[in-house]
Amino acid sequence: MKNCVVNAKLKSSDVKFFKLNKGLSLIGLVVASALAATNVSASVIDDTDVNFGGYIKVDTMFSDYSNGAPDSGSISRQFYVPGTIYGVDGNGSQVVDFQARESRFNFKTVSSIDDHKLTSFIELDFMTHADGNERVSNSYSPRIRHAFVSFDNWTVGQSWTTFQNPAALPENLDFVGAAEGTPFVRQTQVRYTNGGFQFSLENPETTLNAYQSTSRIVSGSGMVPDVVARYNIKTKQGAKFSVAGIARQLNIETEINDIQLDATAMGYGVSVSGILPVGKDDLKFTATYGEGLGRYMALNYVNAGVIDADGDIDTISSYGGFIAYRHWWNDKWRTSLTASAFSADNNTSLMADEVNKDSYSGYVNLLYSPVKPLTVGVEYMYAKNSKENGDEGELNRIMFSAKYVL
Incomplete structure (x- = not known):
């Protein structure tokens, strides 16, 4: 799952896949479709890997x-x-x-823009909260572990x-x-x-x-x-x-x-x-x-x-x-x-x-x-x-x- 990668020129009319790990083909297609629907113009972006x-x-x-x-x-x-x-x-x-509760999910993008490397990363888990309980649903809120951008x-x-x-x-x-x-x-x-x-x-x-x-x-x-x-x-x-x-x-x-x-x-x-x-x-x-x-x-x-x-x-x-x-x-x-x-x-x-x-x-x-x-x-x-x-x-x-x- 962590190796699911979508490479795209982020234009509303042109999203190109060149690598999509079969283990997450559905999620990859959903992400790519979302990118295509956002009307984002990013002609300077050469490649974006989504993980x-x-x-x-x-x-x-x-x-x-x-x-x-x-x-x-x-x-x-x-x-x-x-x-x-x-x-x-x-x-x-x-x-x-x-x-x-220790289970976690993260999302990472790595882009090449005019010979610069741009990375974003966000990760959530469900630890340390007291806002749920064990009586019925064990529902605990996600919390931010990491949220950063690197240039x-x-x-x-x-x-x-x-x-x-x-x-x-x-x-x-x-x-x-x-x-x-x-x-x-x-x-x-x-x-x-x-x-x-x-x-x-x-x-x-x-x-x-x-x-x-x-x-x-x-x-x-x-x-x-x-x-x-x-x-x-x-x-x-x-x-x-x-x-x-x-x-x-x-x-x-x-x-x-x-x-x-x-x-x-x-x-x-x-x-x-x-x-x-x-x-x-x-x-x-x-x-x-x-x-x-x-x-x-x-x-x-x-x-x-x-x-x-x-x-x-x-x-x-x-x-x-x-x-x-x-x-x-x-x-x-x-x-x-x-x-x-x-x-x-x-x-x-x-x-x-x-x-x-x-x-x-x-x-x-x-x-x-x-x-x-x-x-x-x-x-x-x-x-x-x-x-x-x-x-x-x-x-x-x-x-x-x-x-x-x-």
Whole structure:
């Protein structure tokens, strides 16, 4: 399905097909007919490739929460999110969840215009929403994952933050996998790419702890975008490495409890990631350290800073990483073993002792692809989260999945 391609000079009276994958002939004809009916004049367009892709994925998760399971529909019941597994008192600890919400659809066009390359991409899935339920129809709204346009070296729109290397993520059945050990953000940005170098200006958003409280303050104020630089390296032996750095201004301008807050602070971070081939196997890793990284790490398990008694921002330092080894038993069977960790250096004199401190998780799976587009598998994961006061939450989960790549 992802290989369905329609090439056309986009004129209302002239749509020419030169490649249409038989698996999507009907959809291709519909798209081409729509193009022909739009009265679009684009004589400068030489070729346009239209690609449909995505996958259908069905998960069954048997979960055991140490302190009582979160309520049905909670994000922790969809996938592992550090900080959401402490549980709900009074709830049973063992639950099972069936879902197809990770299934996704994407649409991509690549055009050649006056010797320039123009690309558009949009992708939707159904994760993280609480606007549906499991009582009757399991109807969940689609959400935007990616929506961007690229023109030669420039990209504008929503995609992975340049600070993250998504190619280094392990092949886990869990939606993120190694959630606390990797930068993980999608957001709107302007990115310039030249060879292995990438530079971007990205959407700023500050998350802070209130003074001596667990309350999270989310501030969208400030005029300075987050600045990211990254360099990608590929060796002759097939190894791939990435080094990324970020500088960001933390900013808050708001009134809380009749106290006017107006403060800024600088945050920064460095992340190194890689993919190392080991024969047919591979080793993937990421290591990240920073001051004021906040939402960029561990799905915002810890905030970027805390407000002190004077109303200023005291940044929180944190570090995390993961390592994952994937072994191919043969052409159809494979196993990934993953270990992930994160820790924050909280200033406990400024914060309530219920704030998150560290997080760990481990995964082992067995995946089978009888044919290339189809994968079925089973995965066991264990996660442990800790707070500064010593409170802990643990999650044991066995997950069965079936995935068909379109």
